[in-house]
Amino acid sequence: MAQILAPSTQWQMRITKASADASPMTSKMWSSVVFKRNKKGAMKSSAKFKVFAIKSENSTINRLEDLLNLDITPYTNNIIAEYIWIGGSGIDVRSKSRTISKPVEHPSELPKWNYDGSSTGQAPGEDSEVILYPQAIFKDPFRGGNNILVICDAYTPAGEPIPTNKRHRAAKIFSNKKVVDEIPWYGIEQEYTLLQPNVKWPLGWPVGAYPGPQGPYYCGAGADKSFGRDISDAHYKACLYAGINISGTNGEVMPGQWEYQVGPSVGIEAGDHIWASRYILERITEQAGVVLTLDPKPIEGDWNGAGCHTNFSTKSMREEGGYEVIKKAILNLSLRHNEHISAYGEGNERRLTGKHETASIDTFSWGVANRGCSIRVGRDTEKQGKGYLEDRRPASNMDPYVVTSLLAETTLLWEPSLESEALAAQKLALNV
The missing domain is CATH 3.10.20.70 (Glutamine synthetase, N-terminal domain)
Known part of the structure; x- marks a missing residue:
């Protein structure tokens, strides 16, 4: 039996070779069957259906899936x-x-x-x-x-x-010689949440109710902890096939939530790769019949929000003495905190509460290995005296063209006044 189309699971009609009523069918005599069974056993058409075509001894019916997977390369240059x-x-x-x-x-x-x-x-x-x-x-x-x-x-x-069109301005910033010479690297951690269709409630959650509290779901395995792994894995492989610089993926703290990482990417490429990866994820969830949301706080209450943490470094940060360059960049970022927050995603105030591994949206902070800060610096960066910083403020729905170019602009092109720089340095010194 050759399946033509299967948008949802319904019961199947099977025809066996041993049936006395069955007769041989040629390719001109085949027919497809579309039906749904009601409580009384009657058949009727339905928006939710599977279509099946009968396979005869003489020929096999081409399926819609065959056409979707058809390789046209041998037949046309188009x-x-x-x-x-x-x-x-x-x-x-x-x-x-x-x-x-x-x-x-x-x-x-x-x-x-x-x-x-x-x-x-x-x-x-x-x-x-x-x-x-x-x-x-x-x-x-x-x-x-x-x-x-x-x-x-x-x-x-x-x-x-x-x-x-946010890409146009970003391209201008990334084409500035000061920025080009510093070869800015980005590693972007895109979090997202999968929702059940119609009810818009996270995948794996009881409809209208809640699962057990957070704890076992982060990087977890098992039918009671991991919801949507097939979508995450399909997206991972599709991105690799596409040539997107995807570097990893994992289940997130809130059940039904996932993350993938793109990078290291240089300059404008980071935004291009994130947007392409988002498009592919939209298409995969479309095929799976699952709703994708990039809302930064899809479920209110004691649940983690969804961010798009952006790891950033320049050539000077990655070389000897880079830790001092990183601290100067953090100082600049502290002085433009409000400008960055306003550009870091819609609804981010619902996520940046100072809880659930976030800093307060109203206060700039930084620290080593501290996920409750605006900017986190890794232990290895501190130890080696060079490396990168992680901006933990961007929301999951941020525009990567805006965030990446703003980081480059603030740390490489923008110059604060000496007075404001001195005041910010004192404040940050007390904060650490």
């Missing part, structure tokens, strides 16, 4: 490019497909394309055309072959970046 961009909310990913006449290796080989910005909250209806500029290419793990995912940013027809 490829499918999935153009991906960020919508009007600043967190929603949108995409559409087009045929390209041959495989490409660089975004410059791809044409610009337009979309209806009035349908994404990015343009008025009377002047709705927005132009996509291809910026980064990844292999498409869903279509395979030479097909690609294309990260784009958005411009007006006159060539001006639209207000939600």
Whole structure:
């Protein structure tokens, strides 16, 4: 029996070769069966269904799955490019497909394309055309072959970046010679929560109720501790296939919550890789029938929120004497705390409460190996006198273009006044 389509689990009808009523079927005589069984045993159509086709002795019916997995490479030079961009909310990913006449290796080989910005909250209806500029290419793990995912940013027809295009400003900062010379590295820890469809309650939780308290779930294993591992693993492999610099994954403190890490990535690449990984995660959860949320505090109460901790270093930080450079960077970050907080994600005030491994949103702090601080420095960095810092303030729904470029700007390009620098140094010295 060849399964054609299986969006949900329903009961199956089996036809055996031994049945006296069964007759041989040719490829012209096959039929598919779509049904759902009600309490009385009658069959009726349903939105939740499985479709089955009968396999005969003479031929096998091609399945929808076969077409989805079809390798078109031997038959055409054409490829499918999935153009991906960020919508009007600043967190929603949108995409559409087009045929390209041959495989490409660089975004410059791809044409610009337009979309209806009035349908994404990015343009008025009377002047709705927005132009996509291809910026980064990844292999498409869903279509395979030479097909690609294309990260784009958005411009007006006159060539001006639209207000939600955060990549444009980030690219300017990362192209500054001072920043280029320092080779900024980023390691981004993307946390996310999986929700049951319809009820919007975390995966694995009893509907309308709560599981046992936090403790056994972080990096846990077992049916009563780990919910959604298949999604995490599928995403991990899909990112590796795509060429995303994913470096690891783990179950998080709150059940139904997961994390993956991307990096080390240099400059603008960090934002491109995070957005591509988010798009892939959206597609995988779509296929699994599970809802993805990047809300920084999806469940109120005594539960961990979801962050996007951003590890950052420069060439000077990674070399001998780097610890002093790190402390100077922390001083600068303390002076621009409010600017960073305002750009670090919507709803972050619900997460940064000073509890659940966070610092208070109102107070800047730093410490060695302290996960309750705004900025954490690792024990190895302190011991070796060089390394990196971890900014623990960004929310899970932060824009990586904004966060990475702001870190580079504040620590490499922005110069505080001598007076404010001296006052901040005194305050931080008392805080440590």
